[in-house]
Amino acid sequence: MKQGKLIRRAVSAALAGCMMFTLSAPALAESTDALMQLSMTRRSAVSVLDAENGDTANYGFTIDLNGTTKTVDESNCKDIFEDKKLSYDPITNKLTNKGTISGELTIDAPNVDVELTGNSFVIYGSNSNLNIKNARNVTLSTNSFSVVGGLYSGNAEINCSGKLTIKNSDPSWSAIQDNLTVHNALEILVEGRFSTVVGGDVKIECACPATFKNNQNDGIAKSITYAGDYVYYTSNATDAEAVDPNVTSIPAETAKYVRIAPKKRYDINTAEDAAIKLQGQSTELKTAFAGEEVTVTAAGRENAVFTGWTAEGITLTDDQKANPTVNFTMPDKSVTLTPNYKQYYTITSDDAAVIIKVDGTKAGKAFPGQTIRAWAPNKDGWEFEKWEATGIDLGKQVNKNWITFKMPESNVTLNPHYAKLHAIEVVNGTADITSAKEGTKVTVTAKDRPGYEFARWEILEGDAELENEKNMIATVTVKGTNVKVKAVYKELHGISIEGGTFTVNGDTAATAKRGDAIVATAVSAPADQKFSHWEVTGVDGLTEEQLKSETLEFTMPRGEVTLKAVFKTLHKIDVKFSTADKDTAIEGETVKITAESREGYVFDRWEVNNGDVAVVNKNAEETTFVMPDKPVTAVAKYKKLLGITVNSGKAYVEDAVTDAALKGKLVVIKADEIEGKRFDHWKIVSGDVFLDNQRAPETKFTMPETAVEITAEYNDLHAITVNNGTANVEEAVIGDTVKIKADSREGYVFDRWEVNYGDDVVVGDKNAEETTFTMPDSMVVLTARYKALQSITLENGKAYAGGEEITTAKKGTEVTIKADDLDGKVFDHWKIVSGNVALKDADKAETTFTMPAEPISLKAVYNTIHSIHTTFCTADPASAIKGTEITVTAETREGYEFDGWAVSDGVELYDEDGLTAKFTMPDNDVTIKAKYKQYHSIEVSKGVATDAEGNPISSAVEGTEIWIEIDREQRNPDEFEFKHWESGPEDLEIANRKAERTSFTMPDEDVTVEAKFLHLREITVHDGTTYVEGEEGGIAKAGQTVTVKADEIPGLKFDHWTVDSENVTLTTVDEATGEATFEMVNEPVELTAHYKAMVTVFSVPAKFSEDTGEESVTEWADVGEMANITAEIDEAIFPGMVFDYWEIVTPADLKAENIEGQTIEFKVPKSEVKLVAHWKSDALNPSTDPNAPLDPDFDVDPVDDGSGAAGAIVAGAALGGAAVWGGYEITTRVILNDLLPEGAAIPANRGQLALLVWNTAGRPEPAAQPAFADVADPDMAKAAQWCTEQGTMAAKGDRFEPEGWTPKFKVIEVWNKAFPKQ
16 A cells, blocks of 8 residues: 555656646546556666665566576666576666576566577576566577577467567577467567477467568478467468468468468447347357347436437448347447437435425426426424435525425435424523524523512523523523523622621622622720620621621621621739730730849749739740730749859850759750860769769759859870871870871881880880870870882883882892883893892793892893785785785775785785785885776766677776667657767767767776757647647657647637746737647647637526517626626516526536526636526515416416417517516416426427427428537437428527527417417
C-alpha cells in the first residue's frame, strides 16, 4: 500500500511537473492512473520510490543459474552472479550479458527487456537450457556457434509480452540446438544459416505473427506446431498466397522461408446483457470469423422499452433496427450493435400519506425530464421538518412540504421527516406558545404576586434548557419531552429594632425577604453607660463576637426578626504595685492587669481585695479578668531573692548572669579561663549545695534556702620546646601525654631523640621519628638528632629503595635503577660517570647496586630507531635501527596502475617481486613511495562511451582513443532532435561535435560529455485542434508556425483564447471560428478556447404573434461564469400577475439557485440553456396549482366546431391577462385531458409533442429522410419530419428545436391541426 501511494505521488508529480500543463483534479487522477500503469514496467520508478523510503530498490524479478537463485535489486544489478556475465540497467529496463553463460538459465523478469548476445555460444554446457518467463521484448543472437547449445541438449522456452527475435550468423550451427517453445509473444522472428535454423521441434502456443528464415540453406526445423487458426506463407513476396495448414502442413524441414499469420476473428461489440448466437448456436464468444451467421438479441430491461439498434460496421434495415433480435452475416471488420432503450425510473416513499404526481397525474414512475410534484401533509401532534431524498438534489426545497422537480435519470425516493410537538405548561405564569418541537425557544412570563418577590424559574418536568432563569421573562429551549416550568417567589418579612437602626441590602426598608443582607447599628450610649450586646430573636447561629459588635450583620431568615441594643453601667478599677489597661469597665468586659518590677524581689501572685472576680492566671505578671457589675481592687504580691557568690567564675539562672536566685531555682556556674592555668575542680565555701559534676568547668545545682559561695581551683601549665621537630601542644600539666615528631631534613636521615631539660622525662621510643612522653611538673626541652645522606645522580633513569623513588641514600642501602623509555631509542648499557660503585648487570635496563659512602653518577646509553616514511605502500617493520631487513608492499589503488618505486638516497632495493621489495635499514630515516599511472573518468550524459573495439568504457589513461554516441533510448527521436556535443574541459578536441557518433583522444584529466538536443514540445488545446506547419499534430519545436482552431459546439459561439505561456503571442485570423496562429516557443504550450452559451427565456403566460409565434428573450453568457436572469412580464397585456417559479427546460441537470425567486442564478454550462418563467394571478386565483388534480364535480366540456375554436378560446384566455389565468390553466388541462390519448402525459416540449402526434397517427413514414441537425433520436427525427411535412408543426431551417418549450394552448392548437374533429 505504501509503495502504491508513493508511485501514485511520483506519477502525479511527473504529469504536473514534467509535462507542464494544468489538469482538473479528476483529469489528473485519470492521467496519473494511466501513467502509473506504464511506470510499473519501468524499474527506475521503483528505484526512485525505494530510495525515497530509504530502502534498497528491489526490481521485482529473479534469475536462477544452475540452481542458484538471485533476486535482482539495486545492490547486485551491475553484476548479478558476481561473474561479470549478467547485469541489469534499471534506466533502460534491460537485462544483458557479457560472454558465454554455462549450464541452465531461468529468467523470471516481468516486463523487462532481455538481450542475450555474443560472438560465441550465449548458453552452453552439457545440458544447456534457457527458460525466460514474463519478459517484454526478448533478443537472442550470436555470430558463432549456437545461441543455446550443449554437448547433449540445448532447449529454449520463451514467454514474453513483446517481440521475440532469435538470430545466428554461423552457417555450421543451428540457432537453437534442440527444441524451441514460445508463449504469449506479440511477434516472432527466427533467422539462421545452418541446414536447420532450429535443430529440434518448434512449438508456438500463442496466436501471433511468426517468421522463420534460413539465410543460406533449406530447412527451418523438424516440425512447427501453432496454437489456434492460422494460414502460412512460404515466400515473402507481396503476392504470395496463403496456405491452409488443414490442406497442406508446414514444410518445416525443407522450407527456406515460413511466415505464419493467425486467422483473424472480428469483435462483436454489444451490451453485456445481449445474447449472441454463431451459426445458430448460443456462445459466450463476442467474436466471429468473416462470413459467419450472427444473431444478437437485446435483453429486456426493467422499467425500460427497447427503441431500436444503433449499428457501426454494418448497415441494418429499418426492420432489423426495430427488432430486438437482429440476424446478419459477419463482415470482415468488427461490428458494434448498441441496443437503445427508453428508461423509466421509479418515484417512491415510505410514507403512504405522501402524494406524488407525474405531469399532474398520480404515478409511481416517470421518464427523465417529466415534471414531478410531491406533497407531505401535516399530522396531528407532528410538524413537517424536511425531506430525505435519494436520486435527486432538492436544494432549497428540502424544507418545504410541497416540492416540484424534473425527473432525473435515476430512481427517486422521497421520505418526509416530521418533528414531534411537545406540550408546554407554566405554573405561576404564561408561555407564548402551548406546544413546540425540539429545539424551539419558548418565552415564559411570571405573574405579579403581592407580598412576594420573584426569585427564579424552575423546570418541574421534562428535558429543557433555561435562559435568564432569574428574570421574570425567561426563555425555555424544548428538548425531546413535554415541559412543565414554575415561577418561584420569596415571601417578604418585617424587622423591629430598639436602640438602633438597620438597612436591607444597603437601603432603608421596613421589610426583607429571606437571603437579604441586613446591617443593624446601635445608637450612641447614655452617660456613664456603654454598649454591651445585641438581644436578637428570629435569627439563629449568631456568634458572641457578632452580638458584642455595635454593627451587627446577618442574612435575613424566613420569618419576623426583633433586635435590641443593650447598654450597661461603667464601674471603677483600682490596682496596687501594678497597672490596668482601663480605669473603668462594664459588666462582662475583659480587663488586663500588669505587675510592676521591684528590685530584690520577684513577682509571686495576684490578690483581689474588692469585687467577686476570677483572675485568669494568678501567678502571671500579666493577666486578665472579667469585670463584674461593681468596682474592683487588685494587688500584686512578691518574694525576696537569695545571694550567689562564684569566685573565678559566674552564675546563670535561665541563661542570664545573676548574683541571686529564689529557693529551688536551677543555677548554672561556669569557671573563668586563666592564662597559665587549667581548671581542676570546684570548692564549696558556704551553703548547703550539691553540684552535678565538681570537676567540670561548667556544672549546675538547685538553689538552697540560704546564700551560696563557691570557688574554682586550677593547676599550673608548663612549656614544651622541641628542636628540629614539633609537639602536638605547646604546654601541658603534669601527667599529660605529649606527642612529638622530628622534622624532615634534606640530605639527612633521623637518628634519635635527646632530652635537654625536664625532670625524669621518659621518651616512648628514642629512635622513632614520631613518639610520646609523659609531662613532668616542670618545663621540657627535646632535640632531634640526624645522619647525613649520599646523592645518586642518574641520566635517563630513576633510582628506588624500598619501593620508593629516591635521589639520596645512606651507605649500605640496596638501590634499584631503571632506564627511561625514550621515543626513537633502544637501551644499550649503563655507564658509571663517577663514584666507586659495582652494578649487578650493566647491560640490563633494570639492575641493582649497594650504596657506597660517597655520591655516585650513572648514565643510560641508547641506540637510535630510524623512521621509514611511506607513500601508497607499507613497511614491515615500520621503523628500525641500522642493519634491520625491511619489506615494503605497494597498495592496490582503484583507478590506478602500479608503476615502480621511488626511494631516498642510500637505499638499495632487492628481491623485487610485483608489489613487494626489500632493503637493509641505513643509519638514517628513509623515504619510499609507490608510483602509479592514473585512470581518468569519462562521464557521458544522454550517450555512451566505448573504446576503439566498441567495448563500453567509463575511464581511461591519457592518449586512449574514445568513441561517443548518443543514447536513443534516453532521447526518443519523435520527441528530441540532436544538436551537438558539449564537453568538460571545454577545449577537448572532439573530431566532429555535430555528429551523433564521433571520437576524441583522452587527456590527462577527467572528461564529461553531454549530448544536446532540441526538445519537441507538446501543444495542448482544450476544445480545439492544432496544426503544425499545416499538418494536424500536437508536437512542435521552437520557431515553427502553429495554427489552432476552436471546436464548433452546438448552442455555443467562440469568444476568445487563453494561453498559459507568457512567451506566446496569438495572431487572430478569424474571430468567428477562433482560428489563430503563433510561433512555437521552447516550452510546452497550453491553450483553452472560451465560449458564450445561448440563454433563451420563455414566459407562461406568453406573448404570441402571427409572425414569430411564442415570444422569448435570448442573450449570450460566458460559459463557466455565474449568470443572473430576472423574469419580466408585459403588465399592459398581463396585469395583476406575480412571479411563481422557474422551470429548467434544458439542460436537465442545470444547478440553479432561487428557482422560486424572480431572479434565478446559475453557473453557465457548456451547452444551450432554456428557461421558462411561470407567473400566476395575484388577484383571482393566488393559490391555484396548475398541476393539482381536477375537482371531479368540476365538469367542463371543450367546445370545438372544427375550426379550432377551442384553441382560439384558450389562446384568447391566455392573452386576456391575470383575470382569466386561473381559468386558463384549468380549462387547458380539461381540454387536453379530453383530447390526448388516455394515460398520455401532456407534452412539455416540441420533441415530445411531435412524438405523441406521430405515434398517435400510427408512426407513418415521412416522405423525405429526416435531416434535422439537432435531432439524434431516429424515432423523434421521423416524427419531426412527418409533422413538418403535414404542416402541423414548423421547422426553423435545418433545426427542429426538440427541447423548445411548448405551452398547453399550443399543444391544443397542434393537436386540432393533426386530428381535426369530424
